[in-house]
Amino acid sequence: MKGKRNHEDANFNYLKEEWEASATCIHESHRISRFDRRAWRTVEHKACIRCLAKISEGRCSFDINEITKSFRDLALDFWSLVDIKDPDECWKWHGEKNKSGRGIVRWKRPFSFTNIIPAARASFWLAWGDIGTSFSVSRECGNPNCVNPLHLRGVGCGHLLMPESMEKFNLFFSARRLRFQTFAHREEHEERLRAIARKPLVIKEKSDLWIGDGTVEGLDD
Ligand SMILES: [Zn+2]
């Protein structure tokens, strides 16, 4: 299996950075130990070392169970506002947007001075990993409203670009499972999601999920 890295990453050197025990990572298995919730992070970029390893190996996951319990609702809130399609399609953001039309979420993240995070970065954080505050996220498909993590790349952190053959089945299966999970979550937390999206929210019939395209109806762009 062949892979390639972002050309911008020719000089990536996070492994040369010093590490320190720091703020916890939302990815459950990245804590230092069973009794220590903190994660190893690079001193300069504040990126989780284990997330950087995951990204540099090209591993992406939509599995909610890999997220630490206390962050699962946040993750499900986020994915509930995404039109989750197949892995190779664009996933449209249906949540809040800023004045220039870019998707945003209001999360307080460690080391961040603002609580407004671009939706693409939030998607990257949940599916690929926590790259701290300095590395940027680029969108390969060029669709400004897309938050499909497989269309996003972490620039400057040694991100392995996905080879065509990579775990297609698993990704397809996971995307479908996430669609069902968000359906149940939408039903249960409709009011909250409406407030987060700052728009009306109409839930689709469950039967439509089997053959439907995952669209959250009733939401404008
Ligand atoms: Zn991590």
Ligand SMILES: [Zn+2]
């Ligand atoms: Zn896309």
